[in-house]
Amino acid sequence: MNCPFGSIKDQVDAVDEVMKKLDDPNITVVATIAPAVRVALGEEFGMEPGSLVTEKMYGALKKAGFKIMDVNFAADNTIMEEGMELVEKIKHYVLGVPTTHHLGALPQFTSCCSAWVRYIELNHPDLLDHLSTAKSPQGMAGPVVKTYGATEVWHTEPEKIYVVGVYPCTAKKLEASRPEFHSAAKYWKEHGHSADYPDTDVVLTTRDLARLLKKKGIDLQTVEPATEKDNPLAEYTGAGTIFGATGGVMEAALRTAYFVVTGEEMADLSYKPVRGLEFVKYADVLMKVKGTDKEITLKVAVVHGTKNVEALLPDIKAGTSPYHFIEVMNCPAGCVNGGGQPINPMGTSWLGKTKAIFPWS
Amino acid sequence: MATYNYIEKAIQVTRREFVALTGVAAAILWSGAYAITDVVEDRNKYIKLRTAGLYKDDEKSALRQSHKNKSLMDMYAKLANKPLSPVAEKLFHTQYVDRTKLG
Numbered sequence: 001m002n003c004p005f006g007s008i009k010d011q012v013d014a015v016d017e018v019m020k021k022l023d024d025p026n027i028t029v030v031a032t033i034a035p036a037v038r039v040a041l042g043e044e045f046g047m048e049p050g051s052l053v054t055e056k057m058y059g060a061l062k063k064a065g066f067k068i069m070d071v072n073f074a075a076d077n078t079i080m081e082e083g084m085e086l087v088e089k090i091k092h093y094v095l096g097v098p099t100t101h102h103l104g105a106l107p108q109f110t111s112c113c114s115a116w117v118r119y120i121e122l123n124h125p126d127l128l129d130h131l132s133t134a135k136s137p138q139g140m141a142g143p144v145v146k147t148y149g150a151t152e153v154w155h156t157e158p159e160k161i162y163v164v165g166v167y168p169c170t171a172k173k174l175e176a177s178r179p180e181f182h183s184a185a186k187y188w189k190e191h192g193h194s195a196d197y198p199d200t201d202v203v204l205t206t207r208d209l210a211r212l213l214k215k216k217g218i219d220l221q222t223v224e225p226a227t228e229k230d231n232p233l234a235e236y237t238g239a240g241t242i243f244g245a246t247g248g249v250m251e252a253a254l255r256t257a258y259f260v261v262t263g264e265e266m267a268d269l270s271y272k273p274v275r276g277l278e279f280v281k282y283a284d285v286l287m288k289v290k291g292t293d294k295e296i297t298l299k300v301a302v303v304h305g306t307k308n309v310e311a312l313l314p315d316i317k318a319g320t321s322p323y324h325f326i327e328v329m330n331c332p333a334g335c336v337n338g339g340g341q342p343i344n345p346m347g348t349s350w351l352g353k354t355k356a357i358f359p360w361s
Numbered sequence: 362m363a364t365y366n367y368i369e370k371a372i373q374v375t376r377r378e379f380v381a382l383t384g385v386a387a388a389i390l391w392s393g394a395y396a397i398t399d400v401v402e403d404r405n406k407y408i409k410l411r412t413a414g415l416y417k418d419d420e421k422s423a424l425r426q427s428h429k430n431k432s433l434m435d436m437y438a439k440l441a442n443k444p445l446s447p448v449a450e451k452l453f454h455t456q457y458v459d460r461t462k463l464g
Contacts, residue, residue: 039414043407050410052418079427080437081453084444101445117457125459133454143452148440183452232432238425241418248415255426269425275416277405336411344407 010170010340014202015212021162022065028154029162031066032141033057035075036168036244036335037206043342044210045220055225058234060218062226066164067154070228072236074141075243075252078112082134082249083256086325090261094296094324095289104129107301107316107323110249112136114175115330119306127316137243138165138172139181142199144233146184153233158188159195165203168244168338171330176200205340238269246304246334247274247281250327254285254300263290274300277333279308304329 021029042051058068086108091097093106111117111132120127134140142163150158165176175181176198185196204212213220228234239255242248251271258266273283285298301323303309309328315321331337374382419425427433441449 035415036411038418039411048410049407050412050414052414054418073430073433076427076430076433077436077453080433080444081449083427088445118460121457121460123461125461128457128459131457133456135453135455139455140453144436147452148436152436152439180455187448187452232435235430235432236422237427237430238419238422239427240430241422242415245412245415252427256428259426259428265426270416270420277408333405333408333412336415337408341411 010173010205012170012173013208014164014204015208015215017202018164018204018212019215021164027160027162028156029066029164030069030145030149030154031061031164031166032069032071032074032138032145032200033061034071034137034165034167034169034244034335035241035248036338036341037166037209038241039244039336040168040206040341041210042220043344044207044214047221049344053220055227056220056223058228059226060213060220060223063218063223064213064216068228068231069141069145069149069233070236070240071137071141071165071167072240072243073233074137074144075240076237077140077144078134078137078243078249079239079252079256081140082108082110082112082132083253083260085132085134086253087257087260090296090298090324095294104131104133106130107321107326108132110325110327112243112249113171113329113335114138114169115171116306116309116328118171118174119330124313127313130316135181136172136175138167138175138200138203141165142176142181143184143187146197146199147187149233153231158184158193159197163200165200166206166209167203168206168335168341169203170205170339172340173203173205176203206338207340207342210342244335245275246277246329247302247327248334249329250274250300250302250325253325254298257298258285258287261287261289261296274302274327279303279305279332280311298325299323300325300327302327304334305332306330 021027038054038057039050039052041057042053043049061068088101089103089106089108092099092103107130109131111134114136120131145163146158146161150156150161165172181199184199239252242251251274254271255266255269274281281302283300287298288295299322437443
């Protein structure tokens with residue numbers, strides 16, 4: 001994100017609230033950290049853009065008093081839900097297998113980007129049936145922490161857990177406040193609890209987290225790194241981590257969907273046609289259906305920058321769209337360039353640019 | 362009758378000086394244009410660097426497919442059974458709302 005004059009700022013600031021919670025010994029404060037944060041947080045501490053600081057970030061968060069859940073785990077979880085939903089739809093609509101599960105329509109849109117979800121709710125409500133019912137990774141991370149995390153990992157009451165989402169995104173702040181995202185509380189109400197609370201309590205952007213760490217006097221450059229090897233909620237695969245780049249959700253979904261449909265691994269897991277900064281990317285994936293001699297061609301499209309999706313919508317509304325799965329990310333280049341990321345002086349900010357050329361100005 | 366004053370321009374530039382000045386002007390314009398293309402080129406460099414960082418994280422991962430995440434499978438076994446199960450629907454799925462008429 002870059003305003004030429006550097007004047008646009010986000011208004012919801014939870015840093016002080018999180019600091020207060022960290023000081024409270026009765027509360028387990030869990031930070032859930034999104035994929036794109038680990039390649040940008042370093043910039044706030046004087047590192048090169050793109051420096052991968054996962055372990056230093058874990059170390060800094062631990063030092064600040066957070067417990068850690070990696071949203072990459074929730075991204076893997078999203079692939080299982082969203083990918084299986086896609087596979088079920090393909091089986092039903094393309095291969096004619098009967099289903100008892102309620103299924104939406106094809107093509108299926110990804111629902112990971114909260115800005116995109118809000119856009120479609122506001123502007124194209126007739127297409128909501130195409131949106132995957134799977135929540136975004138943030139929507140999954142909260143309930144996982146407050147159910148599985150509470151009982152199996154941190155052994156505490158779900159009411160005593162305070163989930164702080166760390167995202168490269170300002171739209172996640174709004175998403176966390178959605179009244180329907182109280183699934184963990186609803187789950188526990190069926191198991192004898194009575195309190196009501198949101199799945200993710202507050203959201204910090206990458207910039208907010210950097211400010212919090214600086215207030216705590218923690219420098220990412222010098223902090224002791226931590227690996228979190230024994231924390232099940234910090235385990236993640238390569239498929240989860242690429243969610244932060246455009247085409248990443250598609251690539252991750254294809255890796256798993258290909259395996260489920262064909263019963264074999266993809267020959268090359270790096271699926272290049274969905275990578276790159278082309279605003280709309282298309283790809284055809286040939287799959288041989290396991291146990292039959294049928295072949296299907298999965299047609300996918302990847303869009304970043306929401307305005308670019310408009311060109312695909314008339315076909316979908318007319319029911320003639322050839323695609324099965326469409327990824328949409330609101331920010332150009334995906335979450336790595338999200339609205340909550342460090343504002344980089346290499347960007348289009350004119351004032352920032354002069355700073356980059358004349359550091360003393 | 363009008364009188365004309367045919368005095369030559371005060372600034373005299375010889376042929377050699379003209380060539381030299383042209384050269385200097387061209388050099389200034391050239392380096393300016395070069396600086397501008399550099400700025401445009403660099404504009405999205407940080408995006409590419411961050412993206413490359415994520416793909417590097419992917420490449421160095423021992424496991425690169427979501428269904429191979431052992432802790433995740435463990436969680437499904439203990440909590441939600443399998444994707445799209447009733448518990449998974451409750452915790453991991455949602456419904457969307459038509460928000461064209463707000464308020």
